[in-house]
Amino acid sequence: MIHVAVLGYGTVGSGVVEVIETNKKDINKRAATELNIKYILDLRDFPGDPYESKVVHDYEVILNDPEVTVICETMGGINPAYDFSKRALLAGKSVCTSNKELVANHGPELISIAREHHCNYLFEASVGGGIPIIRPLNYSLTAEKIDSITGILNGTTNYILTKMDKEGADFEEVLKEAQDKGYAERNPEADVEGYDACRKIAILSSLMCGKNVKYEEIYTEGITKISSADFLYAKQMNKSVKLLAMSRDTENGFFAMVAPFMISKEHPLYCVNDVFNAIYVHGNMLGDSMYYGRGAGKLPTASAVVSDVVDCARHQGKTVMCFWENEDVKVVNIENDKGKFFVRVDSDKKDAAIEAFGALAEINVGIEKEFAFMTQVMTEKEFNDKIEKIGGCINRIRILSA
Numbered sequence: 001m002i003h004v005a006v007l008g009y010g011t012v013g014s015g016v017v018e019v020i021e022t023n024k025k026d027i028n029k030r031a032a033t034e035l036n037i038k039y040i041l042d043l044r045d046f047p048g049d050p051y052e053s054k055v056v057h058d059y060e061v062i063l064n065d066p067e068v069t070v071i072c073e074t075m076g077g078i079n080p081a082y083d084f085s086k087r088a089l090l091a092g093k094s095v096c097t098s099n100k101e102l103v104a105n106h107g108p109e110l111i112s113i114a115r116e117h118h119c120n121y122l123f124e125a126s127v128g129g130g131i132p133i134i135r136p137l138n139y140s141l142t143a144e145k146i147d148s149i150t151g152i153l154n155g156t157t158n159y160i161l162t163k164m165d166k167e168g169a170d171f172e173e174v175l176k177e178a179q180d181k182g183y184a185e186r187n188p189e190a191d192v193e194g195y196d197a198c199r200k201i202a203i204l205s206s207l208m209c210g211k212n213v214k215y216e217e218i219y220t221e222g223i224t225k226i227s228s229a230d231f232l233y234a235k236q237m238n239k240s241v242k243l244l245a246m247s248r249d250t251e252n253g254f255f256a257m258v259a260p261f262m263i264s265k266e267h268p269l270y271c272v273n274d275v276f277n278a279i280y281v282h283g284n285m286l287g288d289s290m291y292y293g294r295g296a297g298k299l300p301t302a303s304a305v306v307s308d309v310v311d312c313a314r315h316q317g318k319t320v321m322c323f324w325e326n327e328d329v330k331v332v333n334i335e336n337d338k339g340k341f342f343v344r345v346d347s348d349k350k351d352a353a354i355e356a357f358g359a360l361a362e363i364n365v366g367i368e369k370e371f372a373f374m375t376q377v378m379t380e381k382e383f384n385d386k387i388e389k390i391g392g393c394i395n396r397i398r399i400l401s402a
């Protein structure tokens, strides 16, 4: 029997208990042992809950119980999750987490402590919710050199952008609806400003290169400047707007960014709508592969945490290999990255825009007093210099090359 403790009885933590309870027959068969929830750590009491008797308020009870060998950290945030996870690993107890913030900040350190203490620090649920993506990168694509990863990694923003696209609604309006439905947080900054996707792409990028990609070095733009007018233009061009998190191993260094992009109907990520996430991976032998599913939510995320618990049960006393060394990778400045841009300027800047960017085909959707166009391929720096020269623009969106 494997005795498990769950830290945090919130959305994901209660999901972990529900998944283990609902699928216990299959899970126990696959784990080749029985999983028993021995403790649930939370500040609150849960009178009437079937697991009420398992709730404890003192972490030391869990840490000092030698029977507990696997801990599910579903608390979120850095503190006290970092301290709890580190002490568990130092005591030889495996930790399975959904906490992307902690993984992005302290992943290599916690993985290395787990290795030294013959246990595991596993984080399948930290990226893409229920989508298996950490395991494919770690165990399945081991014959590949992964060249690039492009993902829709945030369910809240994908829901908002999908609604704006399909219903012509404005950002603020859809954000409010997403909050009312419980998809978006009351403080939605981490989602809409791209910070959540940034931490997730930092984790995937680190696994891609086996070294540490610091999320602080990743250029990040959110979706707050995207308007319903941008979607009118996107439609005219047979495109949509998606918040993409991407990284590439280039000859000039490691490239990573998070920003809204216009993507064409032919791209596999175009069809990823609502709260769904997808990760599009290019390997040098396999070519393209894509991983799709529910990127957020109680049961999908909990399912990924429990899959890690099963892995711990299968590898008791052993560490599952994970190549993510402490050495930092330099992320290159995006200014030399090349691409096309969709641009909207006030109509009185039309001549200046044509002079700066060359002869341009206008994209017209009948919006008065503005001039919209697509640029040729140019670097970010060239683009920014030209836009500065004409005194700014209403908006600009990068265009994903096919």
Ligand code: HSE
Pocket (backbone or CB within 6 Å): 129, 153, 154, 155, 156, 157, 183, 191, 196, 295, 296, 297
């Ligand atoms: N806020 C996140 C999202 C939750 O919307 O994708 C899952 O990490």
